Amino acid sequence: MKTLVFALLAILSGFAYSAETLIDDDFTSPKGNYWQEIRIFMPFSNVVYGEKGLVMGRNEKQAPIPGRLFDTAFELKSQSLPLPADARAFQLTLKLGSNKKGMAPKGFGDSYQNRILWYDAAGERLAAFYYVPDFGHPLDKPGWCLYRGSIPKGAVKVEVQFGFDTPDFLEGEWGVLNRLVFTVGTDEQIQDLEAPCALPHALTLLSKSPTEDGTVPFVFKVLKDKAVDWNGFSVELDGQEVSARAKFANGQLTLSPQGRFGDGLHVVAVTLKDKSGENVTEKGVFYIGKSRKENVMTVREDGMPLLDGKPFFLLGIACLVKQGRNGNNYDRAFEEASAAGLNFARHWSTYNMDSKDAEEFVAAARRHNMFISMSPTLVPNDTDAVRVATGVAKQLEADRILAWDIGDDTSAFIKPADLLAKHKAIRAVDDTRLTTQADNMGLGYTSGSLREHSSYTDYVLASDTIQPEIYPIRDYLPGTAPSRATMVPQVIRDMTQIKRDWQMNGSAPRPIWPLIQYFYYAPSKRSWYALPTPQELRAMSYLAVIHGSHGVFWYRYAGYRGTKNAARGYSDEQWKNLSTVTLEFRALYDMYCTPPVEQTQTAVVLDGPQQDGLGFASLNTLLKKHDGKMYLITCNSAYEKVKARFELPGVKSVREYFEKRELTVKDTAFEDSFTPYGVHVYVME
Secondary structure (H helix, E strand, O other): OOOEOHHHHHHHHOOOOOOEEEEEEOOOOOOOOOEOOOEEOOOOEEEEOOOOOEEEEEOOOOOOOOOOOOOOOEEEEEOOEEOOOOOOEEEEEEEEEEOOOOOOOEOEOOEOOOEEEEEOOOOOEEEEEEOOOOOOOOOOOOEEEEEEEEOOOOOOEEEEEEEEOEOOOOOOOEEEEEEEEEEEEOHHHHHHOOOOOOOOOOEEEOOOOOEOOOOOOEEEEEOOHHHEOOOOOEEEEOOEEOHHHEEEEOOEEEEOOOOOOOOEEEEEEEEEEEOOOOEEEEEEEEEEOOOOOOOOEEEOOOOOEEEOOEEOOEEEEEOOOOOHHHOOOHHHHHHHHHHOOOOEEEOOOOOOOOOOOHHHHHHHHHHOOOEEEEOOOOOOOOOOHHHHHHHHHHOOOOOOEEEEEEEEOHHHHOOHHHHHHHHHHHHHHOOOOEEEEEEOOOOOOOOOOOOOOOOOHHHHHHOOEEEEEEOOOOOOOOOOOOOHHHOOOHHHHHHHHHHHHHHHHOOOOOOEOOEEEOOOEOOOOOOEOOOOOHHHHHHHHHHHHHOOOOEEEEEOOOOOOOOOOOOOOOOHHHHHHHHHHHHHHHHOHHHHOOOOOOOOOEEEEEEOOOEOOOOOEOEEEEEEEEOOEEEEEEEEOOOOOEEEEEEOOOOOOEEEOOOOEEEOOEOOEEEEEEOOOOEEEEEEO
């Protein structure tokens, strides 16, 4: 592969670099020395080189194949490029535009990804760097996005990949890749590169907010400050020109008050111009006022949420709406939920205090001592920082809100940087509640494998909590149906993936509130045809907690017209199935709130499968200690009977808590049998 001297980029872009450029393509025509042949899934995509760059869209000449989506997946992958011996870091810049709103592209499995792949001397893949392209610029005026990172030790070759599987382009929707530049060098060389543009999310608030002190200056860090032409910046505060009160030094912008900032929300708009003449206006917020003193949420070091300093193990019901079962009455809905041991409810992901019946919703929650989450605005997956912050400020006094819903199916609709900016804007106004997002992990429906990059990987730091959407109970088209045994163990896989994603991001544990499926909804041929059985529902709930959740959300779609499970909601039998499980957790609530302890137990399968349908150990256990006793929570994740032997040092007596059975203990060990997806909770002394 022929590489370009970086002076070429300097000539083309007006910047002086001293690193080596491996790719610099404007996509006006195919360049075989850079790229492999573009890979297109089916014939549905149209990807064309031309004057505007690489134009991507729908193949208008094709009609969908019956029974299949119109899938516009494609993949652009470079040749294998040799790395210079001293290369330790990289910079990738892309210039992109689109007329498709809310575009957050992502791949599927190991295909159609946006990533950089690193290979060792033997040709084995060492690692990958994933990125989410920013298509938030107009089709006719593409904008830049930039990514930097380290080259893994031992890498001698690299491949750059661009493409995506979702979202699909609809008729008339197009995207354009106008330029791609990939540069490598030493750490110092890459850090010294000037950004080729003014980038979005250029401001990060460093000062404490909210604060009661309106006399202090507010300081913002400026991203890629070396690229800014500081003779051309301007600042507005709440719509008024205040550039004279703003000072820049050491990569920070400081805005001073004129006497005192007034109480309430303040919006700072900074217009930055880079040295090539491009500019961007970025907005930041801060808040002058008191923080709440009651119903304050914090997080324990193990990820357990704390409500006013006390552990809050979430027992939640999602989609608590007016419907037939509750007589279209929130008070009856909350009364029934509270009687089932639940302590938390979510309405819709976009429901907030501007909704017509929100006051009634909150009042019913208060009467039945339950808590709720709300959305900052009524706009689905809103990323307007000012609108989001304004929405939070309007709802600060709503006393039952413990969390802000900031993303639903997040990775399909919001870019990581946008969600992080939204999270920061909310926390600048309200430091007493948690932000939470809901998404599937993107791991498929039949695999037990973890991914080096899941739907959550890039979003870990963009919310305080995660609600993994765990909806595995499906029926499939003939010839594609997996064994029923592969469904329930997906809980284990998804919970394990979350903890892996934390490690990838250097994140401390944070609350996991899994959305456990108790719905069926079949508007098409590829969906959820049936409810989980009572055994599956119970097993999924316990597996989530055994593998690290800080409570359980039970999720039932509601409000969808024309589906059997929508208008009325739960039948009496279904509600009994659900409340049987929720009341079990409520019965041992204080035990679940205790901090983690050393897991000294051993579990051995004596009869039955050693592994479940996805290859995980069929015996799942969690040891807890509370009130002088030990508790062993166990679940068989195999779809077959299992006989097991458990050993725990110091144990003299064992009783199954819910079945009231005494078990024989011999040499600190005991045996018991499990039905498929069976659950036992043992109390030991």
